[in-house]
Amino acid sequence: MNSTPISVVIAGGGTAGHIEPALAVGEALRQRHGARLTALGTQKGLERDIVPGRGVDLRLITPVPVPRKVNAELFKLPFNLIKSVLQTRKVLKEVEADVVFGTGGYVAAPAYLAAKSMGMPFYVLETNALSGIANKLGVRIGGIGLNAHRNSGMPGEVVGIPVRPGLGEDPDGSAAAAARERWNLDPERPTIVVTGGSQGAVSINTAVAGALSQLTEKYQVLHAYGKKNVAPAEAEHYTALPYIDDMAGALAVADLMVCRSGAMTVAEVTAAGVPAIYIPLPIGNGEQALNSRELVAAGAAVQILDAELTPQRLVDEVQATLGDEQRYAAMRKAAATNSAGDVANTIADHIRDMIDEASRAAHTD
Template identity: 75%
Template sequence: MNSLPISVVIAGGGTAGHIEPALAVGEALRDRHGARLTALGTSRGLERDIIPGRGVDLRLITPVPVPRKLNGDLLKLPFNVAKSFRQTRQVLKDVDADVVFGTGGYVAAPAYLAAKSLGVPFYVLETNALAGMANKLGVRLGGIGLNAHADSGMPGEVVGIPVRPGLATDPDGSVAAAAWKKWNLRDDMKTILVTGGSQGAVSINSALAGAVENLSKDYQILHAYGKKNQAPAAHENYVPLPYIEDMAGALAVADLVVCRSGAMTVAEVSAAGLPAIYVPLPFGNGEQAFNSRELVEAGAAVHIPDAELSAERLIDQVRSILGDPQRLAAMQEAVARASAGDVAYTLADRIASSVTRAGREVKQEHDKSRKPGRGSKTAGTEEKGN
């Protein structure tokens, strides 16, 4: 392994679905390989709430959202890209980046462009079933493509989705015990975890509002309703929270999850071995429905279209799963078979091994003969040409 710390820049911003897989691999690189970790972010994304709390250096750049319609924002796009590119390039120079790991979102395209311009090797991970524009651009620029799903529309090896190390493990039951105590939950009652993602989901919240009185008679409910949404009314055996920071604890106490099917959500729920009722977001390019398709086909989950979600449908599905021990056990077995391996550490090892000591020493000697800040990085032979 390298004698000098590896300097890794992660680029996944805007939503938890982009931030969490980038952090998962970054933290694995830091924990296992002593990497120096820097994250790119913007003032409008969730990274300002999530990343500093995980002990990672956050550098803010200008966001570069790509408008889906012809409007004023589209006319500003070239100027925003140029500004963000210059800012990102400076960050890579400041931290003497050896490698960039991107997962899409507002910060990904500038990161790929800056890495390409400086000769820094970069990896592009697409966690959704259908690839986004920024990641497709990254691979076209020469990034090493990696996919969570086959047939995403982006070239690259299928590796699965990296989940934060230790998120879904509780070998001695201590994580669950702490969560029961923290949220005043009973350890002898089945728990339904309901979440609409980091921002909450109005349709899920609405359906649960009509179902909570019925379901809370037999089950306890832990509900993340979203910071921007109105707090729900109180009920017995019902714990509403604007945001669940301790997701490891929530997954440890849950028996069933009701949630959107964003790529990261599906990965975390699956890693925890939990059956789920997925309600895909009805917007975008339809990737959320694809994210959970394999689990539904395997019998590990149920899919309810957003337009068909109602209190009655939710009650029926929850009770048909939790009220039938045989079905619940079959779904648990199915999700266990479908769960991926330790993707975060596998990718971390791969990235670390690609930054060879020889390559770093060549780079350092090369920098001496060039202007400050214009050095390039050399990837190991294992990754070259991919």
């Protein structure tokens, strides 16, 4: 570890898919290099629930969503952007930031622009198969681009997706035991963990409700149904939560994941070596289907299109996976083989080295 601590501002707000990879790199910087961390977020973003619990200082700024169509919000965009950039500059000065690390979302563009205006280095990590507007802007104005996937449409080195340190590591089974106790799970029953992402998914919830009586004949289900959705009815061998706030624990007990295929979800599930049934969110640029494409091709997962999801289709895929020991073992092996590896530490070391080189160059001049 370098003896001189650095101040890092992470910018990835709105959804867990933006927050978690930013936190993964931030936590690696803190553990390996003693970095001081500050996270940018918004009043309504999920980061208000996640970031403080990870021991990171959260500063709120005005969100800058880019409307997909011409409406009143589009005309407010320049004013909101200027306001947010000024707020971000203030934060960067207050924490004496050395570098900004962004992953897209509503706070990323202001962070990139503020860093650029202050002559501060900044990194742009694109975790989706297709890059977003904020990240494309960040690289265009001088950010150091990093990609999780090839051919994302954004220039930059392909590094994979960073996941939190230690995810999937449970050599003595203590993490799984703690999770079973917390959620009252039976250690003798295979566990299916279902999540529709940070906001939940109505189509997945509906399919689970229709399939539950068949699924719980042999298995138990831990289901995150989403804070904005109606709580499901209680049932035996079924635990329903608005949101799983300990995904590491959930992955430790999961024998099978049923989930959306957001980039971060795919990375975490694969890092933990858990087979999955992915149900891509059918909006945007179709990036969710692309996120899981390589894993499906490698045999680590299966995919059900949202339009084709029914209770019976879900039951059939679950039984085809958990009911076939040979296939299940092959899927676990494929998941472990296709894990991105130690991405967070690699990026953290790169950032530290870049800052050290810049410091040496400044002292030489």
